[in-house]
Amino acid sequence: MTSNNPIDAPLALFGGQPVIADPLPPVVTMGEDDIAAASDVIRSGVLSGYIGAPGEAFMGGPRVRAFEAQAAEYFGVRHAIAVNSWTSGLVAAVGAIGIEPGDEIITTPWTMAATATAILHWCGIPVFADIDRDTFNIDPASVERQIGPRTRAVIAVDIFGQSADMVALRDVCTRHGLKLLGDCAQAPGAKVFDRMAGSLCDIGGYSLNYHKHIHCGEGGVIVTDDERYARRLALIRNHAEAVVQGERPADLANMLGFNFRMGEIEAAIASVQLGKLAPRVAARQRAAAQLDAGLAGLPGLKTPRVAVGNTHAYYIYGLQLDVSALGLPRARLIEALKAEGVPGLVGSYQNLHLLPMFRHKVAYGTGGFPWASPYCERTIHYGPGQCPVAEQLHAQSFLGLALGQFAHGPEQIAQVIAAFHKVWGQLDRLRPAPGALATAAVPMAATATQAASAQRRPAGATA
Numbered sequence: 475m476t477s478n479n480p481i482d483a484p485l486a487l488f489g490g491q492p493v494i495a496d497p498l499p500p501v502v503t504m505g506e507d508d509i510a511a512a513s514d515v516i517r518s519g520v521l522s523g524y525i526g527a528p529g530e531a532f533m534g535g536p537r538v539r540a541f542e543a544q545a546a547e548y549f550g551v552r553h554a555i556a557v558n559s560w561t562s563g564l565v566a567a568v569g570a571i572g573i574e575p576g577d578e579i580i581t582t583p584w585t586m587a588a589t590a591t592a593i594l595h596w597c598g599i600p601v602f603a604d605i606d607r608d609t610f611n612i613d614p615a616s617v618e619r620q621i622g623p624r625t626r627a628v629i630a631v632d633i634f635g636q637s638a639d640m641v642a643l644r645d646v647c648t649r650h651g652l653k654l655l656g657d658c659a660q661a662p663g664a665k666v667f668d669r670m671a672g673s674l675c676d677i678g679g680y681s682l683n684y685h686k687h688i689h690c691g692e693g694g695v696i697v698t699d700d701e702r703y704a705r706r707l708a709l710i711r712n713h714a715e716a717v718v719q720g721e722r723p724a725d726l727a728n729m730l731g732f733n734f735r736m737g738e739i740e741a742a743i744a745s746v747q748l749g750k751l752a753p754r755v756a757a758r759q760r761a762a763a764q765l766d767a768g769l770a771g772l773p774g775l776k777t778p779r780v781a782v783g784n785t786h787a788y789y790i791y792g793l794q795l796d797v798s799a800l801g802l803p804r805a806r807l808i809e810a811l812k813a814e815g816v817p818g819l820v821g822s823y824q825n826l827h828l829l830p831m832f833r834h835k836v837a838y839g840t841g842g843f844p845w846a847s848p849y850c851e852r853t854i855h856y857g858p859g860q861c862p863v864a865e866q867l868h869a870q871s872f873l874g875l876a877l878g879q880f881a882h883g884p885e886q887i888a889q890v891i892a893a894f895h896k897v898w899g900q901l902d903r904l905r906p907a908p909g910a911l912a913t914a915a916v917p918m919a920a921t922a923t924q925a926a927s928a929q930r931r932p933a934g935a936t937a
């Protein structure tokens with residue numbers, strides 16, 4: 475491949491032959507075993523075992539329960555609660571810890587929107603802390619600076635597949651009496667000092683949507699060691715208010731239930747998929763090691779850092795560009811890499827604090843609720859300048875490779891590396907005329923619009 479497409483051949487962007495001439499094939503996630511498991515359920519005729527009333531069927535059908543037992547064992551926790559999406563899981567988790575209207579929860583802006591909207595669904599107030607430049611995860615020191623009298627919890631996100639700094643975050647939470655929730659949607663199978671990410675939080679959990687490491691179309695699983703939380707999560711999942719009639723009034727708080735129930739087909743597939751998680755994570759780790767070695771030494775390009783004690787599940791392989799050293803805006807490099815056939819490129823990510831919904835405080839109705847209500851005791855500000863690290867990465871220097879979007883065996887990864895080398899070998903030809911770069915750089919004021927348009931991308935792009 476490289477022999478008939480040498481590194482100094484004309485760039486595909488300028489009409490040359492692309493390094494990756496045939497599109498890399500997609501990842502195959504479903505096998506005969508998944509098909510057999512789903513077919514068994516259909517043949518049984520019972521596609522859901524739930525009833526939203528007291529009794530045996532309140533906790534779901536046999537496949538749901540079997541999947542929960544398997545997940546609890548796999549992730550090393552006492553309780554696993556299956557739900558119909560991880561967004562549902564996040565909403566249930568915020569309700570289960572007993573959030574009152576106006577309570578604040580600190581989280582990261584560098585995540586999928588559901589992390590923060592789960593807080594608003596209980597009329598809690600999301601407060602954003604900045605992220606760590608090396609790992610893209612929430613920065614514990616920034617969390618500590620955001621704590622106020624109404625702060626009740628932190629939601630850490632294991633972004634791109636690597637756990638947030640759980641040791642430091644647990645320390646902050648213990649000192650301030652806060653609960654620690656974990657959005658581990660992108661990090662199933664990732665470890666922190668030999669424990670599964672997610673098992674170190676008061677409540678954690680994983681997504682099983684089509685784009686994640688393992689999936690059942692749509693689904694999620696919540697994990698916790700806490701008996702009381704497990705019960706509350708199961709109640710919120712299934713119309714709690716119909717079941718808790720006999721309880722003391724204090725136990726009725728946040729027992730406004732939903733239908734977050736997972737069906738039997740999804741549970742059957744999820745069980746089979748969980749058995750494939752370890753080899754899938756291992757394959758991504760091999761791809762990442764190959765990329766680390768193959769991209770090392772390319773100037774102005776930094777490969778991902780894995781923090782001490784962590785293993786990384788590489789939902790996204792997160793690079794950073796030194797745009798000033800390169801003398802090139804990120805968009806130009808992406809254009810050139812895409813032309814060479816590199817799939818799964820993610821330019822920029824989320825800055826939730828810049829989304830119009832937060833900046834204009836429009837969630838419930840148009841009157842600013844819950845921010846503009848007697849429940850909210852201090853003015854929370856959302857806007858540019860609040861999370862400078864996240865804003866800089868979003869606007870300029872982050873470049874991701876979504877490994878789930880293409881087959882990533884050694885041969886495919888070798889082609890991706892060759893494409894990077896070809897582009898990096900000809901940066902001069904991509905550089906704008908002197909003086910043009912200053913206008914090409916993204917001014918800070920533009921980042922809100924950018925975040926808004928990033929948010930409108932099809933979900934498959936990043937979520």
Ligand SMILES: *Cc1c(COP(=O)(O)O)cnc(C)c1O
Pocket residue numbers: 559560561562585586588589631657659660680681682683692693694937
């Ligand atoms: C995918 C994802 C979610 C939402 O999960 P769903 O199962 O799609 O509802 C939440 N947070 C993060 C970080 C995600 O990547």
